[in-house]
Amino acid sequence: MSGRVGDLSPQQQEALARFRDNLQDLLPTLPNADEYFFLRWLRAQNFDLQKSEDMLRKHMEFRKQQDLDNILSWKPSEVIQLYDSGGLSGYDYEGCPVWFDIIGNLDPKGLLLSASKQELIRKRIRVCELLLRECELQSQKLGRKIETVLMVFDMEGLSLKHLWKPAVEVYQQFFAILEANYPETIKNLIVIRGNWKQELPKFVSPDQLPVEFGGTMTDPDGNPKCLTKIKYGGDVPKSYYLRNQVKTQYEHTVTVARGSFMQVENEILFPGCVLRWQFASEGADIGFGVFLKTKMSEQKQEGDMVEVLPIQRCKAHVVPEDGSLTCLKAGVCKSCRIHWSRLPPYGREMSLLPRLSRLPSFSCSRGGGGSLCKLLDPVAAGGTGFRMLGLGSSPWVWVTGQRGILESGIHSLKPQTQLLGTPYTALNRLRDR
Template sequence: MSGRVGDLSPKQAEALELFRERIQDVLPQLPAQHDHFLLRWLRGSKKHVKLLNLIFSQFFFQHLEFRKQMKVDTITTDWRPPEVIEKYLSGGMCGYDREGSPIWYDVIGPVDPKGLFLSASKQDFIKSKIRDCAKPLGSNVESITMIYDVEGLGLKHIWKPAIETYGEILQMFEDNYPEGLKRLFVIKAPKLFPVAYNLVKHFLCENTRLKICILGANWQEVLLKYIDAEELPAIYGGKLTDPDGDPRCRTRINHVGPVPSSYYVRDHVKVDYEQCMTVSRGSSQQLDYEILAPGCILRWQFASEGADIGFGVFLKTKKGEWKKAGQMLEVLPSQRYNAHLVPEDGSLTCEHPGVYVLRFDNTYSLFQAKRISFTVEVLLPDQLQSSPTNGKSSSHVHAEGSSHL
């Protein structure tokens, strides 16, 4: 039994009847009251009928509170995303798969995460996704097919504030739109994709993960097995030559570029740092990170108090030994940053094993010590990922600090 309308087992039918009875007082508050909608909350569970109803009734009432707080029922008429989101956030709904499910496209490569976050609030991004979910998709539409075009995925896309917000959006989908995803095709995945996926996959339940299909070089052939050519944009191997002009396209599948600075409403995004240290006047501080395998990504964010600070990344062969900057291989040239005005962030793909040294340089300052707030992470390639929880693993990373004149 599929757990869908017209294909219910006796146990599933009993669960649906009990569920409807339990929530009958709040049914008028819902966007739909039919069985198609209610079964999305129950489908896939192996639990006992009464326990299942207790659990999902709790989730359901939390969803009603979510709808109330976010004003979901009026968000399509009473709220509009900022212009920068509408112009510079790629993606859109266009066409239907062979079974009649709408298709949503996300085009990742051209997106400028930092420019968007400097131009709109995190709440704006979350509300824009809720608004997309709230738009009517047609009668009894239970789920959508998604296509993630990740060509051009780069280090800028794993910027920590963007990843954290994306995680919140994924969690919002999981909690409030159960079984809304039919399948997700990832196409044109670069080498960086497994690292990026490791950062967000813990927000997804096991059932959702099983619906993700990472396609290889034959991705066009696979898409056409599920989607008629007339429903697929030409850029993805179909016959839709102008999806943005097609009346079935509910939002633009636009390929955008960097956000112009004229949209910026702030000069930085607030960050909660994990560590602090003081770099004495005329001194430097070195943080060692031992990388045991190539392909790891070193990611950092830092801010200084009072004045600027020098920063660079170097490579040495042995941990625990201190070396001057000139005795190490310079990986990222050292320069002074006005991190007291605008916090700095960056990342680096570690092509070779070794000890990578993040060096904060205050040797040029004869009178003023600098207090540095910072967060440093090592993101592991998929084959080294020992835990799905946070993208970090102490078994592959060694960090220590030292201060020298």
């Protein structure tokens, strides 16, 4: 049996009923609660109830953190709208949406130098939600369920520039998100090179294919590429490169010696607030993650924190990192930490934007065995709310020297100063091992 509606074995039918019962608490918040939706998650895990439930619950956490219910109203930056490729051309013979991803003409390095990795991934997630909505619209139009998408990857023009490691890592991360959160949604994945003009019409009617891809469809002005439907990418002008744009905006930097780290905490007052981070580094990539602090102790040990956003490598030396997540709980502390796994000859320099909406700015210089750091008044951060927790009640940023010496920095934020704002205690940690 295929495990689809109308083709279930007795065991699969029983598993479906039990699966729905186990998820009664989630039913009001699910994007869809019909049999088709539940069976997608069951098929993805071969009808293993526990694995399917865990997968769906993690997806619902992901939906809340990424605010997916409102993502279709979000607009990416201009450079992504103009130079990130892809588009919906039409529908296949069974009515499934056909999405074209133009890889060969893409400028991955230019995009990553002009936009953050998270924004690029979020744009791809938005495409997934857009295609799911298109499936629903097609279902209503045709009077039968449409739940899968045909994807065409145009690799014509693929070269070594597309194998640039940061770009490959972005695609790897996106496909991991796709597999974990959009199971059983891809009907066919067609990679174009070679005899593609003979293969595509087997899946898609010519009137739903641009002339560029062997069909008969054109734009109203006769353009064979159907530019009104599909973005073809292209080289990104250097004027969009963020590194060039924001370098002059950095007023303060941190140079962290081997074995050093810094911590920042931000208290969350109510659920639903957005925690945002922006940073850049010089010389090499860094690791960044967000954690929930479970114990109100002075020592911030990993055992006292729950992972919310796993530590991941950020190419902040290539393009400034800019990310966010929606905080789901109030009255608890979140921690985000930034650390280094490799050390350049003279330590690593990190710059924090003075215009941050959630994080304050620092000014640090390298000392004899570590670093000297100054916390700048975060009112410039837009009054969004920051309380620094360091030594005792002092809102100092601090670093540990390579011999384990704790050096407290100079601060310009008055003790006990607290701005109204985000509900998490966000801990930013910069570390060199």
